[in-house]
Amino acid sequence: MSADIGDRFASELLAWFDHSGRHDLPWQHPRTPYRVWLSEIMLQQTQVQTVIPYFERFERELPTLPALAAASSDRVIALWAGLGYYARARNLHRAAQICVEKHGGELPDDFESLAALPGIGRSTAGAILAQAHGQCHAILDGNVKRVLCRYHGIDGWPGTGSVEKQLWTIAEQHLPQTRLADYTQAIMDFGATVCTRSSPSCVLCPLQGECVALREGRVDQLPQSKPGKPLPERRTLMLVLRDGAGRVLLARRPATGVWSGMWSLPEVADHDEARAFVATHVAADFDANEPLPLIEHVFSHYRLHIEPLAWNGVRSATRIGDNDDRLRWQPFATLAEVGLPAPVRKLLDSFA
Structure with missing residues (x-):
């Protein structure tokens, strides 16, 4: 991928974000590390509109990381109830306790320490550091994988190790030099609202001129699905x-x-x-x-x-x-x- 294409990808996404992105999400005002972290954990496997009322209630009841760490597990689970994937809540609670024990009651702002906390990992750590601190880190959630697979015509299921490694390299090459917080929100918003899993709005897409999937008529085929088998x-x-x-x-x-x-x-x-x-x-x-x-x-x-x-x-x-x-x-x-x-x-x- 040429530097010109990488720069154009980011600049076009940022221009789209300025007029069509989501600027009024509750965790954006203020965009503190704790609020960004809480939103990112809730947004794993869950859509924004579902998350918003849960985020507002959770943050209202437990407004700081030390408050979360001090809460009982039953209280945390009760505030989470209905969001599903409850391991996220347990990991959130344990990570807060570790931060109180080892990091002075704050989320660490270095990548290695942050990614090592329960339930965070590489992509979530990058999202937190980019949005809360403006650091230069890529993310690779489901929306981003879909956008990159279509834009670059990447074959294979994105959950495969070799495909995911390729996508990480591409995601890092697309990072802009400035506006990292906005770019991170932009690519997530873009995948959630334009380059959607079904019925994507290709006619409105600011990236359509360079999109391999659109050019080759493969938008519905990319990203490729995980080989299926009946649920037990x-x-x-x-x-x-x-x-x-x-x-x-x-x-x-x-x-x-x-x-x-x-x-x-x-x-x-x-x-x-x-x-x-x-x-x-x-x-x-x-x-x-x-x-x-x-x-x-x-x-x-x-x-x-x-x-x-x-x-x-x-x-x-x-x-x-x-x-x-x-x-x-x-x-x-x-x-x-x-x-x-x-x-x-x-x-x-x-x-x-």
């Missing part, structure tokens, strides 16, 4: 045990796996396990359960089929104490204080 199917039973005081029994998820460490409904593999759980923890007639409609929830790596069983008016077992970290009775009126997985919250909302 899994099934589980969730138990909705409600007492006469307007509470529901919740169970802490295991420390590893999906929804790790979150509060959810008690989950068992089959009706025999369900019968044993009910007999152990509550006073209720197992056969008085009400089967509810099946719920399907799709993760990135498998499809989960949830069979809910509900009981009304069960009596609490005395062995479930207020300080039990595995089981708890939660009032329906305060479910918002608990970080519940999205399908569980939706199910319980139907009762409330």
